[in-house]
Amino acid sequence: MRKMMPFLCLYPETLREAIRTLTEEHTDAILLAGGTDVLVRMKRGEINPPVLLNLKRIGGLDRIERSDGGLTLGALTTIACVERSPLVRQSHPVLAQSAAVLGSPSIRHLATLGGNVGRASPAADTVPALIVQKARVLLEGPLGKREMEIEGFFKGPGQTWLSPGEIITSIYLPDPAPGTGATYVKLGRREGGDCALVGVAASLALSGSKVIDARLALASVAPVPLRARNAEDVLLSGSINEERLKEAARVSSQDSSPISDLRAGAEYRRQMVEVLTYRALNSAWRQARG
Numbered sequence: 661m662r663k664m665m666p667f668l669c670l671y672p673e674t675l676r677e678a679i680r681t682l683t684e685e686h687t688d689a690i691l692l693a694g695g696t697d698v699l700v701r702m703k704r705g706e707i708n709p710p711v712l713l714n715l716k717r718i719g720g721l722d723r724i725e726r727s728d729g730g731l732t733l734g735a736l737t738t739i740a741c742v743e744r745s746p747l748v749r750q751s752h753p754v755l756a757q758s759a760a761v762l763g764s765p766s767i768r769h770l771a772t773l774g775g776n777v778g779r780a781s782p783a784a785d786t787v788p789a790l791i792v793q794k795a796r797v798l799l800e801g802p803l804g805k806r807e808m809e810i811e812g813f814f815k816g817p818g819q820t821w822l823s824p825g826e827i828i829t830s831i832y833l834p835d836p837a838p839g840t841g842a843t844y845v846k847l848g849r850r851e852g853g854d855c856a857l858v859g860v861a862a863s864l865a866l867s868g869s870k871v872i873d874a875r876l877a878l879a880s881v882a883p884v885p886l887r888a889r890n891a892e893d894v895l896l897s898g899s900i901n902e903e904r905l906k907e908a909a910r911v912s913s914q915d916s917s918p919i920s921d922l923r924a925g926a927e928y929r930r931q932m933v934e935v936l937t938y939r940a941l942n943s944a945w946r947q948a949r950g
Contacts, residue, residue, distance in 0.1 A: 665708045667702075667708075667709055667710055667711060667712055668710065668711045668712070669711075669712045670689070670711060670712070670713050670714065671714050671717050672713065672714075672715070672718060673717050673718065674718060675718055675721075675800060675827065678691075678713060678715060678718060678827060679800065679801055679802055679825050679826075679827060680802075681713060682713065682825040683802045683824065683825035686711040686713070687824065687825075688709065688710060688711065689711035689713045690707070690709040691712075691715060691778070692712045692713060692714045692715065692716075693715055693716070693735070693736055693771075693774055693775040694738065694770040694772045695770060696763070696767050696770050696771040696775070697771075697775065697779050698712070715736060720734065721734040721735050721736040721737075721774075721829060721830070722734045722737050722738070722741070722772075724737055724741065724745050724747050724748065725747075726747065727832070728832075729834060729835055730751075730832055730833050730834040730835050731747060731748065731752060731835070732798075732830050732832050732833075733773055733830060733832075733833070734773075734774075734830050735774025735775075735777075735827075735828045735830055735831070736774060737772060737773045738768065738769060738770065738771065738773075739759045739762050739763075739768040739771045739772065739773065739776065739786070740759075740768040740769045742756060742773055742786070743756050743760045743768060744756075751833075751836070752833050752836070752842075753842070754789045754792065754793065754843060754844050754861060754863070755786065755789045755790065755793060755833070757789070757843065757844045758785045758786045758788070758789035758844040758846075759773075761785055761846050761848075762776070762785040762786065773786060773831060774828040774829075774830075774831070777797065777810070777813070777828060777831065778820065778822070778828050779818065780813075780814050780816075780818050780819055780884070781817070781855075782817055782880055782882060782883060782884055782885060783855040783856045783879050783880040784879060784885065785844070785846060785856060785859060785879065787810065787879065787885040788877035788878065788879045788885055789842070789844045789861045789877075790810050790831065791810055791811045791861065791877035791887065792842055792875040792876065793833045793834075793836065793863065794833070794834055794875070795809075795810040795831050795832065795833045796808065796809055796810065796831070796832045796833075797813050797828055797831060798828070798829050798830045798831070799822065799826045799827065799828055799829065800826065800827055800829050801822075801825045801826030801827065802824075802825045802826075803823070807832070808821070810831070811877070811887055814884035814885060815884070816883050816884060817883055817884070836863070836865070837865045837872075837873065839865055839866045839867065839950075840863060840864065840865040840866075840873070840947075841863070841864055841866075841943070841944040841945060841946065841947025841948035841949075842862065842863035842864075842944050842947070843861070843939075843940045843943035843944045843947070844859065844860070844861045844940070845859070845860050845861075845862075845939050845940045845943075846858070846879075846936075847932050847936060855880070855923075856879045856880045857880060857923060857924045857929060858878070858879065858880055858881060858918075858924075858929050858936055859878065859879030859936075860876065860877070860933065860936040860937050860939075860940045861875075861876070861877045861879075861940065862874075862875070862876050862937065862940035862941045862943070863875045863876075864895065864900070864941065864944045864945055865948065866900065866945075866948045866949065869899045869900055869901075870898075870900065871895045871896055871900050872896075874896055875887070875892060876888040876891050876892055876908075876912055876940075876941075878912070878915070878933060878937075880918070881916035881917065881918040881930070881933055882916060882917050882918070886915065886916065886917075888912040888915040888916070888937070889915070890911050890915050891908040891912035891915055891937065892908075894907050894911050895908050895941075900945060905941045905942060905945065908937065908941060909934045909937040909938035909941065910934055912933055912934065912937040913930050913931070913933040916933045918930055918933075
């Protein structure tokens with residue numbers, strides 16, 4: 661670790677104050693929520709922000725509550741709270757499942773859902789689960805409030821479509837349809853505490869033996885979290901059975917575009933996409949059948 665450069669840390673008390681600071685006073689500030697990513701990158705010398713804007717004192721951004729036929733999770737909700745929340749486990753268990761495999765317990769008690777989404781890492785654990793649950797990101801900035809589908813929120817590695825001065829305030833998840841099952845499966849180099857080499861979230865909604873809605877999202881195999889749309893089309897093209905799951909898994913692997921790095925090779929990742937997609941689909945299928 662390198663010695664961090666001097667920086668100013670500000671603690672806005674309200675969302676309006678934070679937005680004003682970002683747009684009028686310190687346009688080069690970096691937002692700080694849990695700090696599990698930002699502070700590590702600062703210690704490594706990867707980033708040297710002159711100003712950190714710590715959001716922890718802003719009230720109301722760490723709530724989990726029922727609203728409008730779904731669930732709203734504040735951006736400052738910790739990953740540990742997402743993992744343990746009875747509301748999340750009841751209506752969106754796949755999100756609790758993905759939260760449970762993010763980092764170590766100590767990281768989960770600091771890291772936030774908004775931070776995990778806003779970091780825009782292709783390997784983020786919660787994002788594939790959010791994508792298959794049709795999540796929407798709620799934003800607020802100098803021009804007011806807006807929202808967008810989470811799968812369209814990412815521009816590239818570490819890049820989002822946040823406008824200058826905008827802040828993620830919450831994530832909204834509509835309730836899944838009856839007869840829906842969803843699962844997140846992750847492969848890492850070791851159990852716990854590791855970024856995903858490959859992550860797969862799958863959601864299936866059934867009507868009898870037919871799939872009426874299918875969503876597959878992949879982590880760590882493309883520049884952004886990836887919808888495997890061609891594989892979804894396979895699942896929607898006829899009655900569900902073991903062979904259709906296997907075919908969808910093969911197509912999902914073809915949809916991916918992984919790279920080779922120090923952690924794993926591209927071809928290995930592509931093979932693991934097929935393996936993990938089949939496992940996730942099989943589990944989601946069993947859940948959907950009740």
